[in-house]
Amino acid sequence: MALAQKHANTTTCYMPYITAFFMPRNDTDRPKVVPDGAVNFAFLGQFAEVARDTIFTTEYSMRTGMETVYTLCDVNRGVPEVWGSVYDVRCLLDATAKLQDGRKVTEMKLPLIERKALGAALRKVKGTDIEKLLVAYGII
């Protein structure tokens, strides 16, 4: 008690919940890394806006640092592009397989209707590039 009252020096503060990271956002919810007109300050880290990027990675934070230095110090270098994985069907298939711990759709115990629908879908794509993709990324 004496320690708490006389010696502890704690500044309490509110922290965002971890789920705050993953809430839908629009481009006015967070400050731009280098706000319009800023010449000697910027916002770094997870709660500054980087277009198209997904937060919760060290990569995101690094990108904000790069953008800051390159913009404010007028360095003629481009910030590495955000990889457009969300639009890449190969990446989405790969992620889907990994979410299933590598288990193929064809190995999953599906209810009758889903099993029939899957069979019909697989017959439809037989011999096509879609089937090749499904095989290549471990879906079937």
Ligand SMILES: Cc1cc2nc3c(=O)[nH]c(=O)nc-3n(C[C@H](O)[C@H](O)[C@H](O)COP(=O)(O)OP(=O)(O)OC[C@H]3O[C@@H](n4cnc5c(N)ncnc54)[C@H](O)[C@@H]3O)c2cc1C
């Ligand atoms: C459990 C967990 C697992 C993760 N796994 C991965 C992973 O596998 N791959 C990946 O890429 N990322 C991962 N991350 C995310 C990654 O760790 C963060 O995105 C990254 O560390 C953020 O770096 P930052 O420098 O922007 O912020 P932080 O590392 O959070 O640094 C912010 C610093 O500011 C300090 N600070 C805060 N307020 C004040 C204040 N008022 N005055 C002075 N200092 C202050 C804090 O003490 C802290 O040191 C993970 C995070 C967690 C929590």
